[in-house]
Amino acid sequence: xxxxxxxxxxxxxxxxxxxxxxxxxxxxxxxxxxxxxxxxxxxxxxxxxxxxxxxxxxxxxxxxxxxxxxxxxxxxxxxxxxxxxxxxxxxxxxxxxxxxxxxxxxxxxxxxxxxxxxxxxxxxxxxxxxxxxxxxxxxxxxxxxxxxxxxxxxxxxxxxxxxxxxxxxxxxxxxxxxxxxxxxxxxxxxxxxxxxxxxxxxxxxxxxxxxxxxxxxxxxxxxxxxxxxxxxxxxxxx
Amino acid sequence: xxxxxxxxxxxxxxxxxxxxxxxxxxxxxxxxxxxxxxxxxxxxxxxxxxxxxxxxxxxxxxxxxxxxxxxxxxxxxxxxxxxxxxxxxxxxxxxxxxxxxxxxxxxxx
Numbered sequence: 001x002x003x004x005x006x007x008x009x010x011x012x013x014x015x016x017x018x019x020x021x022x023x024x025x026x027x028x029x030x031x032x033x034x035x036x037x038x039x040x041x042x043x044x045x046x047x048x049x050x051x052x053x054x055x056x057x058x059x060x061x062x063x064x065x066x067x068x069x070x071x072x073x074x075x076x077x078x079x080x081x082x083x084x085x086x087x088x089x090x091x092x093x094x095x096x097x098x099x100x101x102x103x104x105x106x107x108x109x110x111x112x113x114x115x116x117x118x119x120x121x122x123x124x125x126x127x128x129x130x131x132x133x134x135x136x137x138x139x140x141x142x143x144x145x146x147x148x149x150x151x152x153x154x155x156x157x158x159x160x161x162x163x164x165x166x167x168x169x170x171x172x173x174x175x176x177x178x179x180x181x182x183x184x185x186x187x188x189x190x191x192x193x194x195x196x197x198x199x200x201x202x203x204x205x206x207x208x209x210x211x212x213x214x215x216x217x218x219x220x221x222x223x224x225x226x227x228x229x230x231x232x233x234x235x236x237x238x
Numbered sequence: 239x240x241x242x243x244x245x246x247x248x249x250x251x252x253x254x255x256x257x258x259x260x261x262x263x264x265x266x267x268x269x270x271x272x273x274x275x276x277x278x279x280x281x282x283x284x285x286x287x288x289x290x291x292x293x294x295x296x297x298x299x300x301x302x303x304x305x306x307x308x309x310x311x312x313x314x315x316x317x318x319x320x321x322x323x324x325x326x327x328x329x330x331x332x333x334x335x336x337x338x339x340x341x342x343x344x345x346x347x
Binding site for chain 1 (some may be wrong): 239240241243245246247248249250251252253256257258260261262263264265266268269272273276278279280281282283284285286287288289290291292293295296297298300302305311313314315318319320321322323324326327328329331332335336339340
């Protein structure tokens, strides 16, 4: 009985996750193209996309690699982009923290923005779901996203080698970042954080090893948090 | 990129391990414990704190033009941001940015 109901939750997750293919597909395709243009071979591109499997962090790490930044700086940049995952992990822990270790490890490996957001909403809406059903549902969404992500990267990497340099693909990477930033400007706090990030990154651009970016990120995070507090105090935070 | 193949793989594995560690942190190790509100409040802003700072120098001083500000790339960047902001869509934003870039490069010869 449990397995039947787990299966139906898996299928429901899969169905809800299908539209995310439209996001993961082009996004990962772009990564394949950009990583190939940056000089990685097919195996390296595929290794990158399946081992790290985190969109924004992959692009950020790749950018630092093309600038020949030291490994520690590449690592710090990718970590900084991915720190939000700690928040997702914390939000999911009460729901799937009781699952067997291998399931928790798999769920963690495939933790993205989308399956986190959908799952947490779903679990709050349906508190009667058992831990098995929750992990099945979560697995369903992940199974919609992951194949699209890997396939997209592969297609992008193959296509990327065929695109001549005059197509200005050097700029595909910045455009990808901007396409992530625009939709993320949800509140004045996000806008303030982004503004400080830009200002500080440009001001401290003279520092070696892209350390300016680290300073900018810390200042920007503090700005976002502070604006949020002000808005809460004035009753304008929803 | 001046990295050797082994350096590239080392970087990929290190970034992979670090990323997994962050994802696994609460689900796998720390478990069902509440994060202090002030930490959550900072974590919420990590993407918008890092990505704009990363992209700003790339837009203003593109390597492809030897660091000279380039009208085509600047216009493409602005278009991608504005369309992303209003449409809330990654795909439309990227399409608008790349479309603008090609159009501007063609117009400016």
